[in-house]
Amino acid sequence: MHKSFPDDFLWGVATASYQVEGATDVDGRSPSIWDTFSSTPGKVKFGHTGERSAQQYYKYKEDVRLMAELGVGSYRFSLSWPRIIPAKDGRVNQKGLDYYNRLIDELLSYGIKPNITLFHWDLPQYLEDDGGWLNRDTAYRFADYAKVCFDAFGDRVDMWATLNEPSVFTALGYGMGVHAPGKADWSLVPKVQHNLYLGHGLAVKAFRDGGYKGKIGIVQAIMTGRAATNREEDLEALDVYRDGARMYMDPLFGRGYPERLLKRHNITMDIENDDLEIISASLDYLGLNYYFEHVIKASADDPRGFTEAKTHYRRTAMGWPVVPQGLKRLLHWVNDNYSVKEIYITENGAAYNDVLAEDMESVHDEERIEYLKGHFKACAESVREGIPLKGYFLWSFIDNFEWAFGYTKRFGIVYCDYLDGRRVPKDSYYYYREVISGNEVF
Template sequence: MEKRGFGASPQAGPGGSPADPWGGAPSSAHEATMTASLAPLPRDFLWGVSTSAYQIEGAVRDDGRGPSIWDTRCLMRGKIGTDETGDVACDHYHRWPEDIALMRELGVDAYRFSVAWPRIFPRGRGRLNPKGLDFYDRLTDAVLDAGITPWLCLYHWDLPQALQDLGGWTNRDCAGWFADYATVVARRLGDRVKHWITFNEFSVFTMFGFAIDWSAPGITDRQAHLKAIHHVNLAHGAGVDVVRALVPGAVIGAVHNRQQVFPEGELEIHREAAALLSEHWNDVFPDPQLLGYYPERTAQAIEPYVQAGDMARICRPVDFFGLNHYGPIFARADPTWTWGYAWGDAPEGRVNPEIGWAVFPEVFRDELITLTQRYGLPVYITENGCGGGTDAPDASGAVHDPHRIAYLKLYQDALREAMAAGADVRGYFVWCLLDNFEWGSGYAQRFGLVHVDYETLKRTPKDSFAWYRALMAATRAGER
C-alpha cells in the first residue's frame, strides 16, 4: 500500500500501556514471560510473500501493454518522490525466473501477485492482448513448478487509462468492465490458480485517488469518492460471482487494509474527524461486502448512488478475509481537506527513524481479534512489513536490515498473542519480496526482503530474508 504517516495515540489497548519496542531490548524476565505465553503456530500455517504488478514488473510498453492511471501519474511533475516512474521498476517482467528462484530459496508456501489489467486489455475493454495472458501463463506455471501456491489478485490499483478517460471508478459501468476482465483471467488461469483476491486495499486507492491527492487519478471531490466506493464494491461482488462460476474449487476473498484511527488530540473536532476517517478507511468496504450494509456515517451520503438490488450484488459469499496492516493512523481535523479530516502526527518520541512511523504491535493483535469476532472469516495477513531508506550493501556485499527483523519479530509475537486469544489466522505474507516502486514515495522506501540495485537490477537477499526463512522452518518443525 501507500505507507503514509502511520502513527498512533498514547491510548493503551486492552493489554495496558503501549509497549515501546524501539526503546531498547526487553528485559530477560519480559522475554521469558512472552516466550512462555506464546504457543507455536500450527505446522500447516501458510507462509508467503506479496508483490504487485505495477510495483515490480516494469516493461510498461512491452508486448502490447496499454497505459494505466499510474503511468499517467508518473508523468506529472511533483507527484512521485523525485519524479521516478514504474517504467522499469524491478524489471520482473523479464527477470521473473530469477525472482521465482529467490522465492524457492526463501522457502515460502505461497506467492501473492497481481495481474495488470492493461496487459490483458490495453484499453480496459474490447481488444484482448494475448501476449499479456501468455506472460501470466508462464509465471503461474513456473510458480507451481517451484512448489509454491499462486494467490492471484485481480486489481492492485493499475486501472487502464482508457477507462479513466471514461470516468473510471466514478462511472458505474466500470464494475461491468471489471467483471469482463475477471472473466478472461479466470478462464485462462483458473485451471491452475485456486486462490483468488478481487481487490487490494479498496479504501487506500479510493480515498487517496478521489478524496486526497496522494494517488492516481488524483481527484479531490466528495461525490467522486462516494461513487468510487460504491462502484468498486459492485465490482468486487461481480468479481466474486465470476470466479465462483468459472473456477471449480476456488478460494475467494478480498484484501482490506485496517488500521485503528486515533485523534491527534482530545478536542471533540479531532475525535469527530478520526471517527469519519476510521469509517472511510476501515468499514465502507468490508461492512457492505460481508454484512450487507454501509456504516452509519456513509450510508446516507452514498444513498443517491445505490440502486435496487445493489447490496445483494455486493454482499457475496467469500472464503477468507485478507488483512494488510502496518500501524495505526493518527488523525486531526482540518477543514481545508476534502472531508475535514487530515493525517496527523504520532506522539513525540514514538516514531522510529529507521522506518518513519510509530510501531504498535498490540494494535495489530487487537485488530486480528476484532476481525474474527466481527466477520467470522478465516484471516490471512496478506501484507505486513516495514520500509527503510538505508538498506544498502556493505563493503562485503551483505545487506543488514536489523530494523526490519525487529519489526517483524514484534508483529509475529502480536500475531501469536491474537491467536491465543481466539483470532482465526491461517497465514501470513510479508510485504515485500523485492524492494520496488513504492507509489508516491518512488524508490526512496525499501520494503523488500531482497535488495534491488536500481541501476544494475542485481538482487541481494538481506539479513531479513535469512531470518524469515529460519522462522518458517522453525514453525514447520513445531517450534515457536
C-alpha cells in the same frame, strides 16, 4: 524458542504488478493510470515511473528461485489489467497471458502457490478516459476481465483477491489526489467506492458461477485505532473514527453502508436495485494489510470530532509508527464484528533506509528484523487466542516502486539495485527464512 504457528500456516511474500514488473510498453501492454500519473511532472518523487522498476517481467525466474530458497509456500502478486486487456474493444492480449502463465508455472515447479490479486490500482488508461471508476460501467468491465483471468489461470490458482485496499485507492486517488488518477475531491470517493464494490461483487459472482476451484476474497487496509485514554469522550471519538472501517467492511457483510457516517458527512450513495446483494456475496477469506495504528482522541476543533494523538513509538522511513500490538487489536476487532471464515495478513512490513554493506553482497537491516519479530509475535498470540488467522504475506519480497515516493522507499527483504537489477537478499530475508523453517518466532 517454541513452535508458534500450526503446521499448515501459510507463509508468503507479496508484490504488485506496477511496482515490480517494469516492461510497461512491451508485448502489447497499454498504459495504466499509473503510467499517466507518474509521467506527469510533480506527481512522483524525482519524476520516477514504473517503466523499469524491479524488472520482474524479465527476472521472474531469479525471483522465484529466491522465494524457493526462502521457503515460502505462496507468492501474492497482482495482474496488470492493461497487459491482459490492452484496448477498449476487450480483446485479450495473448502475450500478457503468456507472461503470467510462465510465472505461475515457474512458481508451481517449486511448490509455491500463486495468490493473485486482480486489481492493485493500475486501471487501464482507456477506461479512465471513459470516466474510470466514476463510471458504473467499469464495474462490469472489471467482471469481464476477472472472468478472462479465471479462465486462463484458474486451473492452477486456488487463491484470488478481487481488490487491493479499496479504502486507500479511493482516499489517496480521489480524495487527496496524491495517487493515480490524481483527483482531489472527497465528494467523488463514495461513488468510486460503490463502483469498486459492485465490480468486486460481480467478479465473485463470475467466480462462483464458473465453478472455479479455490478461494476468493478481498484485501482491506482498514484502520481501527485505539483510544488515547479511557475517558468517555475518547472512547466515543474512537467509535466514530471506526466508522471509516465500517464503511469498507459493512457492505461486504450485508449491512449496507453505515448510516451514522453517511449522515455525518451528508453522503448520498448511488445504489441501484440489487447492488447491495451483489456486493455482499459470500467471501472465502478476508485479507488484511497492516502497517501501523493511529491513537485517537476527541477534538472539538476537528469537524470529524476526533484527531490523532501524539505517541512515543519509533517510526519507519515512511514516518509510520511501529505498533505490533495494533495488528492484534485489528484482528480481534474484525473477528468480533464480522463473520469471517479465514483471515490472512496479506501485507505487513516496513521501509527503512537500506544500503549495501561494504562487501556489496549484504544489507544489514536490523530495524526491519525487529519490526517483523514484533508483528510475528502479535500473529502468534492471535492464533493462540482463537483468531482464524491462516497465513502471513510479508511486504515486500523486493524493493520496488513505492507509488508517489518512487524509488526512495525500500520495503523489500531483497535489495534491488535499480541500475542493473541485481538482487541482494537482506539480513531480514534470512531471518524470515528461519521463522518459516521452524514455524516459530525468536
